Amino acid sequence: MAERLRFRSYLAIALVVAILALGSHLLTAEAALLCNPSFPFAGRYVQSCKDNYNFDTSYWKGRMVTKVLSGGAIAKLGWNYWSDTRWCNGVAVFQWTWGSSYGLNATNWASTSPSHPKGTCAGANEAQVYGIHYWEQSGSSTTEPWSYWRTL
């Protein structure tokens, strides 16, 4: 009997630890997103976000997220263009560009996450991310630009 009780208490502790770990993981993941203020569109609230960069020794990696916060699914959403530029000492030295990418019908979330070499720069090595998020519903659409600087 005592053994079963001890087992149950261990199980409860393990469950609490697991919930705390999951919660903290979700909080960390959410905190990494840098979001513009949400705004109303077609009876919904939409928002665009830029994920904080992940840095490897030689790569930097970003993610753009297009969201519908409330009001139900939307016909189309996504990013319709974005680019990354690497600047060395204030001079553009590398640019990566992407074309359009739209989410599927009835979605409320879309993202893209490419990665690039950090390269080397004898001085200030920086990256600028620029993008436009896109939402479409019932023949009308809206966009929001995004621009962002990071030291590599």
Place this chain on the structure above:
Amino acid sequence: MKVVRLMFRKPRWSTMLPLALGVGLVVSLAMTRQPSYEDSQLRQIAPPARSRGDVAVMVDSLSQKWMEQFESQDWLFFSYKDEITGPVGNNPETGQPLANEAFWELWYELDESGNAVTVLVRHTDLERGTVTRVAWHAETLLREPSGTMESGHDWAGNHPIKDHFCNKSVLELRPSATVKESWWIDGDGVSHRVTQVRAGHSSITTADITGKEQEYIGTELTCSRNESTGAVDYSSLAFLPSLGEPIVYQRTYEYVADSVAQPPSEMMDLLDELLRRLSER
């Protein structure tokens, strides 16, 4: 008997003179040739293996040696050439193609702690000859010819020698990274120390270095330094694909560092323009 007689007979000027001239020409060419990053491939000799800690100490001491030469209150001038392989895209400001080969000239005004107060940059596209100039002061930069002014750039803690990536790459090593050392001697008999840092990625990275997406498992940074001055000669950054040879992404070479009384007038004019615009805010 005939062979022996041939070997020991007196040398004739008619046969020895062209031979001597040929040898002289080869030696003279070898002596006058400028050292370049390709030399290391030709003259590398494997040194005795040393620990990563020893290599880090050696790199730090060479960096200190290089820095000690520029402790005056003048401007620190720094220049180098840069090559990026593969397509680099277009300048978002002008729409013009970016440079694969460039010449960089930088002037640093440093405070007593070695932090940058002002940085002036002159970038020459060696393929097209176009020049971009940048002045940075008080976290703001002004770029010409676009006339762009941007705030929020913090370059103050960026010392061109102390914070050079050749120093950081060894000093900020990941535990999983490996370091190889070698050395070469240039035409003037000066010894150069080469460090090669190879770091594996924590996970396979997909990147578009050569214009198409490919998987890479690691990076290799090679730096060569003059052992008598501590100066960086050249560096190269290569990416390691999951299969095949490393792909060289970038090379920097022909480094020059010097103390100068003042940057050229075209750069001082740009700085004056930046200061004028800052004062109007």
